[in-house]
Amino acid sequence: MKFARSIRPYSCALLLVTAGACGALLTEATPDADLLDVPLDGLSSTDLAAFARGDAEFSRPFSVREGLGPIFNDLSCAACHSGDGRGRPENVLTRIGTPADGFLASLGGPQIQSRAIPGASPEVVPVGVTLSLRLPPPVFGVGLIEAVPEAALLALADSADTNRDGISGRPNWVVPAAYVPGLSGARRIGRFGRKGQTATLLEQTVDAYHQDMGITTEQHPNDNLHPNDPASASDRANDPEIPSATVAAVVAYLRMLAPPAPGPETPDAVRGRALFTQAGCSACHVPTLTSGDAPIPALRGRTVTLYSDLLLHDMGPRLADARPDGSATGTEWKTPPLWGLRLMTRFLNGQAFLLHDGRARSIAEAIDWHGGEADRARTHWLGLSPADQRALLAFVGSR
Ligand code: HEC
Numbered sequence: 388m389k390f391a392r393s394i395r396p397y398s399c400a401l402l403l404v405t406a407g408a409c410g411a412l413l414t415e416a417t418p419d420a421d422l423l424d425v426p427l428d429g430l431s432s433t434d435l436a437a438f439a440r441g442d443a444e445f446s447r448p449f450s451v452r453e454g455l456g457p458i459f460n461d462l463s464c465a466a467c468h469s470g471d472g473r474g475r476p477e478n479v480l481t482r483i484g485t486p487a488d489g490f491l492a493s494l495g496g497p498q499i500q501s502r503a504i505p506g507a508s509p510e511v512v513p514v515g516v517t518l519s520l521r522l523p524p525p526v527f528g529v530g531l532i533e534a535v536p537e538a539a540l541l542a543l544a545d546s547a548d549t550n551r552d553g554i555s556g557r558p559n560w561v562v563p564a565a566y567v568p569g570l571s572g573a574r575r576i577g578r579f580g581r582k583g584q585t586a587t588l589l590e591q592t593v594d595a596y597h598q599d600m601g602i603t604t605e606q607h608p609n610d611n612l613h614p615n616d617p618a619s620a621s622d623r624a625n626d627p628e629i630p631s632a633t634v635a636a637v638v639a640y641l642r643m644l645a646p647p648a649p650g651p652e653t654p655d656a657v658r659g660r661a662l663f664t665q666a667g668c669s670a671c672h673v674p675t676l677t678s679g680d681a682p683i684p685a686l687r688g689r690t691v692t693l694y695s696d697l698l699l700h701d702m703g704p705r706l707a708d709a710r711p712d713g714s715a716t717g718t719e720w721k722t723p724p725l726w727g728l729r730l731m732t733r734f735l736n737g738q739a740f741l742l743h744d745g746r747a748r749s750i751a752e753a754i755d756w757h758g759g760e761a762d763r764a765r766t767h768w769l770g771l772s773p774a775d776q777r778a779l780l781a782f783v784g785s786r
C-alpha cells in the first residue's frame with residue numbers, strides 16, 4: 388500500500404486560501420491523509436498562501452532529472468512523514484558511528500542511504516558498528532516547538548536531580564550551522580530529532596534534503612556521495628538543485644502546521660489525566676509550555692499542550708542505542724511530545740509504531756519499555772488496577 392501523498396487539489400489549506408472557509412466547501416469528509424495537514428488558526432491570508440506553497444513542496448517527489456540522489460532514502464518529505472504524522476518502519480533511518488570516530492564516514496555514515504540513482508550504488512549497512520534506528524517523528528506543531536523560549540526549558544532542567552525525584556532532564560546543547568541567520572556560533576538548545584540534536588527547522592530541512600533525498604541547496608551545495616564507490620558520479624542536475632525560496636517555503640509550512648486538537652474529555656480520560664500526574668509521567672511529559680517570540684505572529688504567546696519538556700533523559704539500557712548525538716549520550720532520548728496519538732493509526736493502516744525506532748505497537752507497550760529515569764513511573768503504572776490502567780491509556784490515547 389502506498390501512503391506517499393501527491394498534490395491534493397482539494398486540500399483544506401488550498402480551499403482556505405481561495406475561499407476563506409474550509410468545512411463549508413467540503414462535500415465529503417476530509418480524507419485521512421489530510422487530517423493532520425491543517426494550518427494554525429490566526430494566520431493571515433498571505434501566510435495561508437505560503438502554507439499551501441510549502442505543503443506542495445513537502446509532498447513533491449523528486450526525479451533523477453531534478454537532482455534526486457545519487458544516493459538517497461526516499462523521494463519526498465511526505466513519503467517518510469506520512470500525512471505529517473508518525474512514520475512507519477519502512478521509513479526508519481539507520482545512523483551509524485559516534486561523533487568520536489567521525490560518524491564512520493568511510494563506511495557511509497552518519498546515515499545509510501539505501502537507495503541510489505541508475506549508475507550509482509546504494510550504501511550497505513556495515514557490520515560490526517553501532518547502529519541507531521530512527522522512526523520519523525510527526526512534523527506538526529514544530530513551529531510552536533521552535534518558539535518555546537530557552538528559559539522555559541532551562542526552568543524544567545534538573546541535571547543534578549536536586550529535587551531527588553530520580554529525574555534529571557537536561558538540554559542537548561548544540562551549535563547551529565553558520566548559515567542559520569542570527570545564530571552563528573551561539574550555543575542553542577536542540578529541539579528536533581529523537582535526541583534533540585538539531586536546534587532549528589532550517590537545519591532540519593536542508594539536512595533532510597541533502598541526506599534523505601540527495602537534493603542540494605544553497606546551504607549544502609555539493610551532493611552527498613557514496614564514499615567507497617568511485618563510479619558513483621554526482622547526478623547531472625545543476626547545484627543547488629532547489630532554490631532558497633523552496634527551502635523557505637518548506638520551513639514556513641512546517642512552522643504553520645497545527646498540532647491536532649485532543650479528543651473529547653470522557654470520564655475515563657479525565658480520571659486518566661490525574662493518574663498520569665500521580666504516576667510521575669508529567670515530570671517529563673510536561674503538559675503545557677508557552678511559546679515566546681516567533682517569525683510568524685500566529686506562533687507567538689500560545690499555550691502549547693506538548694506533554695514534553697524537550698529535554699534529554701537517560702531511559703535505561705533497554706532503550707539505549709549507544710550512539711551519542713550532540714551532547715546526548717547513548718542512553719538518552721528527548722521526551723517526545725504526546726500529541727496526535729488519537730489519530731496516529733489513521734495513517735498507518737490501523738497500526739501504531741511508537742518510541743524512537745517504532746518498536747512499541749501500542750501506548751501500553753511504549754510505557755512498558757520505559758526505564759532509567761522513568762523507572763519509578765513505570766513501576767507506578769505496573770501497580771495500577773486494570774481499570775486505572777485503562778483510564779490512563781484512554782487519557783494518553785485522547786491526545
Ligand atoms: C527517509 C525518510 C525521511 C525523509 C525523506 C525526510 N525525513 Fe524528516 N525525519 C526522518 C527521521 C527518521 C527523523 C528523526 C531523525 C532523528 O531523530 O535522528 C526526521 C525528523 C524530522 C523533523 C524533526 C521533527 C521533530 O519534532 O523532532 C522534521 C521537522 C523533519 N524531519 C522534516 C523533514 C522535511 C522538511 C523533509 C523533506 C525536505 C524530511 N523531513 C524528509 C525521516 C525522513
Ligand code: HEC
Pocket residue numbers: 554663666667668669670671672700702706720721722723724725740741742743744750753754757760761764765768783
Ligand atoms: C524520565 C522521563 C519520562 C517519564 C517519567 C515518562 N516518560 Fe514517556 N517517554 C520519555 C522518553 C525520553 C520517551 C522516548 C523514548 C524512546 O523513544 O526510546 C518516552 C516515550 C513515551 C511514549 C511514546 C511516544 C511516541 O511518540 O513514540 C509514550 C506513549 C509515553 N512516553 C508515555 C508515558 C507515560 C504514560 C508515562 C507515565 C507512566 C511516561 N511516559 C513517563 C520520557 C519519560
